[in-house]
Amino acid sequence: MDGNFMDFQLLYRSVSNHSKWHSSDMDILNHAIAANKLAGISGYLLRDQRLFYQVLEGSEDRLRLLFARICRDQRHTDVECLKFEAVDKPLFADWSMGYQVARLSGLAPGGISESPHGPEGDADAIIAQIKRIASH
Ligand SMILES: Cc1cc2nc3c(=O)[nH]c(=O)nc-3n(C[C@H](O)[C@H](O)[C@H](O)COP(=O)(O)O)c2cc1C
Numbered sequence: 805m806d807g808n809f810m811d812f813q814l815l816y817r818s819v820s821n822h823s824k825w826h827s828s829d830m831d832i833l834n835h836a837i838a839a840n841k842l843a844g845i846s847g848y849l850l851r852d853q854r855l856f857y858q859v860l861e862g863s864e865d866r867l868r869l870l871f872a873r874i875c876r877d878q879r880h881t882d883v884e885c886l887k888f889e890a891v892d893k894p895l896f897a898d899w900s901m902g903y904q905v906a907r908l909s910g911l912a913p914g915g916i917s918e919s920p921h922g923p924e925g926d927a928d929a930i931i932a933q934i935k936r937i938a939s940h
Pocket of ligand 1: 818835839840849856870873874875880901
């Protein structure tokens with residue numbers, strides 16, 4: 805990634821149309837690893853039961869284009885952007901796309917935040933949890 809570009813970070817949540825361990829996740833992952841590498845995008849996809857949480861990092865333009873495609877993808881629904889902001893440095897630069905099945909803590913059944921600040925206020929806490937899971 806060219807250091808002159810400002811890195812952006814995007815976090816979204818969505819509802820998978822498949823249960824965990826379905827091969828659809830591996831199809832997504834295989835495509836993402838190859839395509840993100842070419843686009844200078846890094847990130848992590850976390851499956852929490854039926855929910856996806858995905859962090860994406862890269863240039864603002866590339867993330868906008870990718871997110872538009874992801875939103876149209878039939879393999880999930882209810883895509884909700886929780887964060888889209890410039891960041892000082894990417895947290896997931898080691899992964900063109902990492903993946904794990906794991907539970908996030910502090911979320912009520914259905915994945916809705918128990919925080920009084922709502923999901924937006926929680927975005928950084930969710931990203932920090934994903935980073936911890938990714939680093940194990
Ligand atoms: C949960 C989820 C995460 C995805 N993550 C990525 C990703 O990180 N990079 C990527 O290129 N495609 C990702 N995709 C696939 C895109 O939605 C899309 O299928 C792919 O970019 C090809 O788009 P196209 O068929 O319009 O060319 C993801 C799809 C889903 C459902």
